[in-house]
Amino acid sequence: MLETKILPTFCQSLENYQSYIQQELARQQLPQAVPLAIKTSFELAKTIASKIIKSGSIDFQDFMQMALYQTGLGYYASGNQKFGSGGDFVTAPEISALFAQSFAQEFMQVFQQTQSNILELGAGSGIFCVDCLRQLEKENQLPQNYYILEVSAELRARQVALIQEKLPHLIDRVTWLETLPRNFEGVIFANEVADAIPVDLMINNGSDKNSSVEKAQVTVTDDGFAFEWQDDTYSLPKVCEHGHKFEHRGQLSGWIKSLVEACQRAVIFIVDYGHSEDELFNSSRAGGTLQQYYRHHKTDNPLHLLGLQDITSSVNFTQAALAADGVKANLLGYSTQSMYLLAAGIEGLAQQMMESEVTSDTMASLKIGQQLKQLLLPEEMGETCKVLAFSKAIDADLDIDLKGFSLDNQLYRL
Numbered sequence: 001m002l003e004t005k006i007l008p009t010f011c012q013s014l015e016n017y018q019s020y021i022q023q024e025l026a027r028q029q030l031p032q033a034v035p036l037a038i039k040t041s042f043e044l045a046k047t048i049a050s051k052i053i054k055s056g057s058i059d060f061q062d063f064m065q066m067a068l069y070q071t072g073l074g075y076y077a078s079g080n081q082k083f084g085s086g087g088d089f090v091t092a093p094e095i096s097a098l099f100a101q102s103f104a105q106e107f108m109q110v111f112q113q114t115q116s117n118i119l120e121l122g123a124g125s126g127i128f129c130v131d132c133l134r135q136l137e138k139e140n141q142l143p144q145n146y147y148i149l150e151v152s153a154e155l156r157a158r159q160v161a162l163i164q165e166k167l168p169h170l171i172d173r174v175t176w177l178e179t180l181p182r183n184f185e186g187v188i189f190a191n192e193v194a195d196a197i198p199v200d201l202m203i204n205n206g207s208d209k210n211s212s213v214e215k216a217q218v219t220v221t222d223d224g225f226a227f228e229w230q231d232d233t234y235s236l237p238k239v240c241e242h243g244h245k246f247e248h249r250g251q252l253s254g255w256i257k258s259l260v261e262a263c264q265r266a267v268i269f270i271v272d273y274g275h276s277e278d279e280l281f282n283s284s285r286a287g288g289t290l291q292q293y294y295r296h297h298k299t300d301n302p303l304h305l306l307g308l309q310d311i312t313s314s315v316n317f318t319q320a321a322l323a324a325d326g327v328k329a330n331l332l333g334y335s336t337q338s339m340y341l342l343a344a345g346i347e348g349l350a351q352q353m354m355e356s357e358v359t360s361d362t363m364a365s366l367k368i369g370q371q372l373k374q375l376l377l378p379e380e381m382g383e384t385c386k387v388l389a390f391s392k393a394i395d396a397d398l399d400i401d402l403k404g405f406s407l408d409n410q411l412y413r414l
C-alpha cells in the first residue's frame, strides 16, 4: 500500500470520502448509503487509486473487474444486499419461481439424453437453484447433482444459507465448485452472468470507411476517478457512425469456449440482456449500453459510487454464438425471453401455480399476473433479455429439440 499522503484528496481520509459520496448521492438525488458500505467503498477506492498511482492509468475493464469483484470490497464480493426489492436490481429468478420452473421443464428434456446434472454459473441469491430443484422434485426428476460455480465468496455463503433454509433435505445434492468441471454431462445454466463480465469502453473516432478506435483508460485525480481516451488497434466488427460508443467484452469468447470445453455431453443456456452485433452497432445504440444501478435507480457514471453500484452492459450474442461455434458446439436456438418462456410452457405453469396458491384466488392471480408481465412484456424483460442455447456432444450427437425455441428461433439474426 502506498503512503496515505500521496493518495488523491477525495480518498485521503474516510471523512473526505464520506463527503465525496454524500455529494455524489445528493447530485443524483439517490438514497443514502449505510456507513459500513461507504467504509468498504473507501477501502476499494484507495486500492484502485494506489494501483493507478503506482502503475499508471488502467483499462476500464480492469477498473470494472475491481469495482465488481475485488476480494471483500467489490460490488459482488462485499456484504451489501444487491438483489430483490431492498437491493439494487431485480433479476428474473427473483421476480418469479415461474422462470426457474420453465427452465426445469427444458432441463428434463435434456436429461433424457445426458446424465442428470445441473451446473449453474453465478447463482446470485440461490433462488433459481431452490425453485428449479423444487420443480424437478415435484416432477420426480431430481438431478443427480446440482453444481454451482460462483466467483463471489459472499454470495456463495448466502446461497448455502438459502438452500439450507428452503430445501434442507436436498442440500446434499448441491456442490459448490471452485473451477469448471471436466467431462461434464448435463445442463449448464447462466442467467445474467455474461453481462457482469467486465468490458472495455470504446469509441469510433473515424469516418465509416476509415475507422480509428479509442479505448477508455481510468486515471485518478484529487476529485475522483476520470476517463482518458487512448488510440487503440481494435478493428471494428461492423461499420458504424463517427462517435459511436460501444463495449468490447474480450473475456466473453474465452469464457464460452471454456464452458464448451468443460463438457462431454451437455446443453448450455446463456440468458441475459443483449442483442446481435448488428443491433449493437445500429445508430440507435450510438451511446453504448453500459449501465449502472444503485437501489433501483439508474446512475450516470460508472466511475462513481465505487462498489456501491452494479455495472453491466448488454451481451453481444453474435460474439457468444461465434465463440461457441468456433469450438464446435451445436447452436440450438436464440430467442427473446418472452417467446422462449411462452414456448416452454410458462402459462400452464402459472395456471398450476394459481390453483395451488393458498391465498384468495383474486390475490393469487393478481400477483402471478404481475410476475408474468415483468418476465414477458417487451418494455420489461421480455424483449431485451435473450436466451441462447448450444450443445456439445463428444461421442454422438444430442438429438434435442428444445420446446423453448418452437415458437420463434432467431439464430439467423446472429
Ligand SMILES: C[S@@+](CC[C@H](N)C(=O)[O-])C[C@H]1O[C@@H](n2cnc3c(N)ncnc32)[C@H](O)[C@@H]1O
Binding pocket: 076, 083, 091, 092, 093, 094, 121, 122, 123, 124, 125, 149, 150, 151, 152, 155, 190, 191, 192, 193, 196, 197
Ligand atoms: C447479476 S448477478 C445474477 C445472479 C443470478 N444468476 C440471478 O439471475 O439472480 C451475476 C452473478 O454472476 C456471478 N459471476 C460473475 N462472473 C462470474 C463468472 N465468471 N463465473 C461464475 N459466476 C460469476 C456474480 O458473482 C453474481 O452471482
